[in-house]
Each structure stands twice: as C-alpha cells, then as structure tokens.
Amino acid sequence: MDCPGFERLIDYLDGLLDAASSEVMAAHLDSGCSECVTGRDWYEMVISIAASDDTVEPPPWVLKRAIRIFENARPQESAPARIRRLVASLIFDSLARPSMAGARLMEPDDHQLLYRAGDYHIDLQLAQARKCIHSADASFDLTGQILKESEYAFESVAGLRLALIRDDETVHSTITNEIGGFSFPAVEGGFYEMRIEAGEITITIAALNIL
C-alpha cells in the first residue's frame, strides 16, 4: 500500500478521518511503514510533552511549528545535504516521574530534562528564579550541558550557538562554554523552541515547556 503521508497521519491521530479512512490508516501503521510509525511516535511525544501540565494548553503555534520542524527534518532527496536537522527526543523528565521515591538527587524545586538527538545529549535544569514579590510572573534559570557520545574531549560541544525561540522570535541566545555548558538566566515561563547549532547539524527541541 502506498504511504498516505504525514498530513494524513496527523489527521488520523487527531481523529479527523472518517471510519473507513481511519481503518486504512490503522492498517497502514500495522503494516509497519517506518516513516509513519516514527511520525506517530514523535507526534504522540510532542502531544504528551505539551499536555504534561494540564493547567496550560499549549498555544497552537507550538504544534504548528513542531510539525513544520518535523517535516523539515525528514530526509529530502532534493535538499542539500550540508545542514542536517535533528529533532531531539525527551528521554527523561523529573516531573514525569514523581514515583521515583528515594532516588531524589535534586532540590525539590528543580526540574530536570534530558534530551537526545543523534550522538548528542542535552541536559537541562530548571530552577525557579528569585521572584519579585510585586510580580506574579514566574521566571526560571535554565542551565544545561550538551555532551556528545563517545567523545572524551569537549571540542564539538564548545562554542555552540543556542537560541530560545518563541512564536518565531529569538528571545534568548547564548554560546556554550568550553565544556558544553550554558545558562539562560531569568527566562519567563512558557513554551519555547530551543535550537542548537552544532556545526553542520541543527538540533531542535520542538516544544520545551519551561515551568
């Protein structure tokens, strides 16, 4: 069976297809089309991250951008092969595992996230910044480190450009230090896209929920 494509897959996952078309799509997934299976897993991950705080609905631009990022990240034969785009996947979220009693290594207010993209690991720590008593808006100190697997030196993680993007605008940017570390002080809570430029690779964290 021909692959119905990504748009159709998203319609299916959003429950927008009629019963007959849904059955076709379900059968296609069962047939093991790797592109569609990857797309489904990715979309479910984005949704679950975006919905992990059920008091906050992700703004629509988060999902729209995320879908665009994913489509751009898919290999295209016509695209020049110089810049490779990688979408980072979340492999650990300290808030998602409140049941890990006894394994608590962090201050109770810290939020730790670990992402992976290809050979790169991105470790993020969020701590609530000192709040101004006159302001209700929370802000967070975001610190982190980028590491590359199977590399003993830090050459390929030093001096990388990082940006926090909100609604198509870069709101914070920085450069990693000599061991791949970075910090964004006083970031306003909310959804961001984080983009890391590592030479010929651009790594994207599609929906980073800072809370």
Ligand SMILES: [Zn+2]
């Ligand atoms: Zn397919």
